[in-house]
Amino acid sequence: MLNLLWVSLILGGILIAAWNGRISLVTETLFNSASEAVYVCFDLIGLMALWLGILEVAREAGLVRFLAKLMRPLARLLFPEVPPEHPALGAIIMNLSANVLGLGNAATPFGLKAMEELQKLNPRPDTASDAMCTFLTANTSCVTLIPATIIGVRVAAGSRNPVEIVGATIFATGTAMVLALTADYFWRTFFRSRFWGRK
Amino acid sequence: MLEYLLAQISKWAIPALFFFFLLTGMLRRVPVYEAFVRGAAEGFQTAVKIIPYMIAMFVAIKVFRVSGGMDLVSGFLAPLLNFFGIPAEVLPLAMMRPLSGSSALGIATELIKTYGPDSFIGRLASVMQGSTDTTFFIITIYFGSVGIRHYRHALALGLFADLVSFMSSVYICHRLFG
Incomplete structure (x- = not known):
């Protein structure tokens, strides 16, 4: 899919350029765009380093743990079949908290741990359980507080107000998370009742 | 109203988080400077990796x-x-x-x-x-x-x-x- 998309942009581009008589532009663009991409990354280095530096301070100060405490009631609501003291719930909460803070690298180990624990509760080991589906829905649609990388790109591109998109991002991730979790809730109630009905 | 609220969040988010993170770090006795440098090194690598x-x-x-x-x-x-x-x-x-x-x-x-x-x-x-x-x-x-x-x-x-x-x-x- 990824390969297909990338290749069709370039192959399609070359064919269309040949048709439109713009083939010399293609060569020029190929060379210029490659170096332009590198320049952008150089501008990004400082901002990425700054943000990950400050997040490391937050992580060591235990902010993920703090946020996890706040999110506990929500997690109980979303994962009714996971016992409240089960380690799965803790790992899920830590993963989502790290996600909210934009700590992608810190989130993954918690996420894999959560899957491992959920698998222990799963009656059919080759098929995703309800809790797993809910967890992945929450994870992939998770609210982001600060989209730091894209703010860095905006600074590098000389934006007059690079952070003006923060509010909009919270709004967009918020609606996505609420709607996706609602859909998950209806999905599982619908399928459970049908499943039981057949039995 | 929504516009105003979101604009205020955008404006305050970064300074507020920096303030809050560093203050908590200090109060929790985290070696803040060392932690920052360690994280920044990771950020540098990420930027190069992309x-x-x-x-x-x-x-x-x-x-x-x-x-x-x-x-x-x-x-x-x-x-x-x-x-x-x-x-x-x-x-x-x-x-x-x-x-x-x-x-x-x-x-x-x-x-x-x-x-x-x-x-x-x-x-x-x-x-x-x-x-x-x-x-x-x-x-x-x-x-x-x-x-x-x-x-x-x-x-x-x-x-x-x-x-x-x-x-x-x-x-x-x-x-x-x-």
Whole structure:
């Protein structure tokens, strides 16, 4: 899919350029765009380093743990079949908290741990359980507080107000998370009742 | 009201978080300076790691645009896109976003550079890039790690979330910046 998309942009581009008589532009663009991409990354280095530096301070100060405490009631609501003291719930909460803070690298180990624990509760080991589906829905649609990388790109591109998109991002991730979790809730109630009905 | 609230959040978020994080770090007796430097080194590596993805996407998108391919697509889809207020330029970004985070970042960066960070397309690309996750990647890694082969509705819901966040980005950008 990824390969297909990338290749069709370039192959399609070359064919269309040949048709439109713009083939010399293609060569020029190929060379210029490659170096332009590198320049952008150089501008990004400082901002990425700054943000990950400050997040490391937050992580060591235990902010993920703090946020996890706040999110506990929500997690109980979303994962009714996971016992409240089960380690799965803790790992899920830590993963989502790290996600909210934009700590992608810190989130993954918690996420894999959560899957491992959920698998222990799963009656059919080759098929995703309800809790797993809910967890992945929450994870992939998770609210982001600060989209730091894209703010860095905006600074590098000389934006007059690079952070003006923060509010909009919270709004967009918020609606996505609420709607996706609602859909998950209806999905599982619908399928459970049908499943039981057949039995 | 919504506009005002979101603008205030945008304005205060970064300084407030810096203040809050550093203060908590101090109170919890974290060696803040050392922690910062360690994190910054990791940030440096991340920025270098994304360079190949950036090049791949810059080249592909720019070739497609300069050839006139993008005009062709937007002309073809114009009635549908205009109805929802979606600029055709962001379509490759919407398609790439669930597949690869770094590649999507490449596309978003290219759009921001070409149209300007404060243009409508630049702002929309920023919000889109900031608001969804790489669904396919996460689902494959997470399920793969415990050997699950039947994903049930997880993939559908993840993609649904991506679609919602895309439409919601378009809506809020029109409302705030349109």
